[in-house]
Amino acid sequence: DAQAQPRQVRINQLGFAPGAQKLVVVESPAQAGFQVLAEGRRKPVLEGRLGEAATWEPAGRQAAVADLSALRAPGRYRVQVDGLPPSDPFEVRPDAYEGVAVAALKAFYFNRAGTALDPAQAGQWARPAGHPDDSVLVHASAASAARPAGTRISAPRGWYDAGDYGKYIVNSGITMWTLLAAWEHYPEFFRNRDAGIPESGNAVPDILDESMWNLQWMLDMQDPADGGVYHKLTTLQFSGAVMPHEDTADRYVVAKSTAATLDFAAVMAMASRVYAPYEAQFPGLPARMAAAARSAWAWAKSNPEAVYRQPEDVGTGAYGDSMLEDEFAWAAAELFLLTGEAAYWDAFVDNAGTPDVPSWSGVRTLGWSSLAHHLQRLPDEEARGFVSAGVLGLARELQQRQAGSPWKVATRAEDFRWGSSSTVLNQALVLLQGYRLEGTRAMLDAAQSQLDWVLGRNPLGVSLVTGHGLRTPMHVHHRPSQADGIDAPVPGWLSGGPNPGQQDAKECPVPYPSSLPALSWLDHDCSYASNEVAINWNAPLVYVAAAVQALTPG
Numbered sequence: 349d350a351q352a353q354p355r356q357v358r359i360n361q362l363g364f365a366p367g368a369q370k371l372v373v374v375e376s377p378a379q380a381g382f383q384v385l386a387e388g389r390r391k392p393v394l395e396g397r398l399g400e401a402a403t404w405e406p407a408g409r410q411a412a413v414a415d416l417s418a419l420r421a422p423g424r425y426r427v428q429v430d431g432l433p434p435s436d437p438f439e440v441r442p443d444a445y446e447g448v449a450v451a452a453l454k455a456f457y458f459n460r461a462g463t464a465l466d467p468a469q470a471g472q473w474a475r476p477a478g479h480p481d482d483s484v485l486v487h488a489s490a491a492s493a494a495r496p497a498g499t500r501i502s503a504p505r506g507w508y509d510a511g512d513y514g515k516y517i518v519n520s521g522i523t524m525w526t527l528l529a530a531w532e533h534y535p536e537f538f539r540n541r542d543a544g545i546p547e548s549g550n551a552v553p554d555i556l557d558e559s560m561w562n563l564q565w566m567l568d569m570q571d572p573a574d575g576g577v578y579h580k581l582t583t584l585q586f587s588g589a590v591m592p593h594e595d596t597a598d599r600y601v602v603a604k605s606t607a608a609t610l611d612f613a614a615v616m617a618m619a620s621r622v623y624a625p626y627e628a629q630f631p632g633l634p635a636r637m638a639a640a641a642r643s644a645w646a647w648a649k650s651n652p653e654a655v656y657r658q659p660e661d662v663g664t665g666a667y668g669d670s671m672l673e674d675e676f677a678w679a680a681a682e683l684f685l686l687t688g689e690a691a692y693w694d695a696f697v698d699n700a701g702t703p704d705v706p707s708w709s710g711v712r713t714l715g716w717s718s719l720a721h722h723l724q725r726l727p728d729e730e731a732r733g734f735v736s737a738g739v740l741g742l743a744r745e746l747q748q749r750q751a752g753s754p755w756k757v758a759t760r761a762e763d764f765r766w767g768s769s770s771t772v773l774n775q776a777l778v779l780l781q782g783y784r785l786e787g788t789r790a791m792l793d794a795a796q797s798q799l800d801w802v803l804g805r806n807p808l809g810v811s812l813v814t815g816h817g818l819r820t821p822m823h824v825h826h827r828p829s830q831a832d833g834i835d836a837p838v839p840g841w842l843s844g845g846p847n848p849g850q851q852d853a854k855e856c857p858v859p860y861p862s863s864l865p866a867l868s869w870l871d872h873d874c875s876y877a878s879n880e881v882a883i884n885w886n887a888p889l890v891y892v893a894a895a896v897q898a899l900t901p902g
């Protein structure tokens with residue numbers, strides 16, 4: 349029972365930059381006083397009172413906030429709230445989120461398919477190569493005249509999607525946008541950043557080298573005969589919890605779909621733009637990506653309703669989505685930025701809708717945000733006003749909801765679904781787009797507050813990133829972490845987070861501790877519905893941690 353848990357001071361376990369807003373939350377109805385104590389000093393460095401307590405529906409408990417923002421001097425501290433045990437120690441330090449941002453990026457390296465991980469980069473998580481994918485089968489659902497069922501094609505590299513070993517184009521879509529946008533928006537953070545990957549030290553920033561591992565795979569998922577893109581490359585069924593090289597079942601490319609093809613078009617158009625300055629390192633690639641984006645768009649225009657339907661003999665992730673307007677909007681936006689052609693702008697406007705918080709199935713706001721970053725390329729003032737007002741509208745709505753919430757997050761009870769940690773961070777990502785457009789400090793503070801949630805200021809008292817925090821997930825649903833015989837999970841991965849759907853409950857030997865939305869989390873490797881990892885969840889951790897680090901005053 350959640351009520352039975354001890355009342356604790358909840359805090360971002362990675363601390364804060366000196367100039368950051370610093371909120372802690374106490375699950376207590378009392379209007380208590382608090383003191384901040386510096387290590388090695390008796391006299392408090394800050395004193396105050398908690399704000400008013402209010403009940404937060406997702407956790408069914410009261411919560412009150414203490415604002416420590418006046419604390420600016422680097423150092424190590426604890427918060428003492430009257431009547432409660434002292435908080436965890438926390439630090440104020442200028443580089444508070446550098447480590448987690450880089451680790452979250454390096455997690456992608458750890459999920460590389462088709463290559464051995466060398467101890468020089470992977471340390472104790474080194475492993476043999478698995479899934480070469482240089483001879484995968486064309487599934488009956490994907491058969492064409494040129495490639496009948498059973499034909500073999502080559503589509504090596506890419507990242508494993510998550511805790512499983514599948515490679516899925518739709519989920520790669522939002523993931524690639526988020527990583528490439530992190531680079532486009534915060535190049536100063538990433539330019540000389542060493543993530544400890546095999547390419548580190550070459551002439552290309554590590555975030556672009558790492559992203560290229562997946563882009564190369566994606567290019568091979570397009571049928572050159574017609575421009576259509578296969579939905580996924582997986583075994584027929586999920587493997588057991590084995591290491592990559594032990595999962596040797598046949599792999600297939602399955603069904604072309606409109607969603608996969610449009611996500612591919614958007615990613616390739618964006619990548620062509622982003623990698624253009626690196627033509628010397630990747631000769632011919634930006635042009636090849638541009639052509640791939642155009643032919644994918646053309647296929648989707650001729651096949652606008654090829655909704656993915658899972659074939660009967662296939663049991664791996666579906667990433668099924670029947671609402672395709674947002675995929676059209678995103679692809680049109682990126683193709684417009686690449687080509688400047690009016691037809692793409694018109695297609696964006698026709699499908700744009702209203703911005704919403706991004707997810708793998710809802711990608712319109714990726715297009716809106718790319719356009720907002722390149723306002724000067726839009727056709728006219730009216731277009732610029734339309735795009736900024738749309739993005740700002742959503743950011744302001746989230747900021748108001750965040751400010752009014754007892755836990756200071758925009759996240760509502762209904763937002764706690766499969767992958768809720770990524771929803772919290774994608775809300776932060778939208779808030780950061782608002783901050784980039786209008787520079788209001790409240791938007792940056794709101795994004796910080798969402799990041800705080802993921803890093804431990806939540807009713808679980810857990811920093812939801814493996815290896816980063818005082819109490820972190822130890823048993824993620826991630827086949828390499830489960831099978832490698834090493835106690836510590838592969839580091840830098842964001843746990844999916846609380847999910848009251850509990851779709852895995854029947855397969856778990858232990859019950860969830862609570863059915864409340866924000867408390868439905870199980871640190872057990874059975875729990876794919878609350879404790880898996882996934883590339884589309886880690887990407888906003890990279891983006892938000894880097895952005896908050898880069899934007900917060902020192």
Ligand code: G3I
Pocket residue numbers: 509510511512514664665666667765766767849851876880881882
């Ligand atoms: O969209 C509906 C919403 O309308 C409804 O109110 C709500 C009520 O439960 O459900 C929503 O759908 C959920 C959907 O995610 C969107 O959040 C489904 O219940 C839920 O089952 C679905 O979960 C997806 C899961 O696969 C199962 O298909 C996750 O989003 C998705 O992230 C996850 O992805 C898996 C891949 O299939 C395989 N690889 C691992 C990866 C991560 O777990």
Ligand code: 9MR
Pocket residue numbers: 510511512586664665855876880
């Ligand atoms: O391991 C799979 C995970 O990656 C998926 O997100 C999840 C939902 O599609 O499915 C997991 O596989 C489970 C399967 O669905 C049911 N049997 C147990 C599998 C996990 O051990």
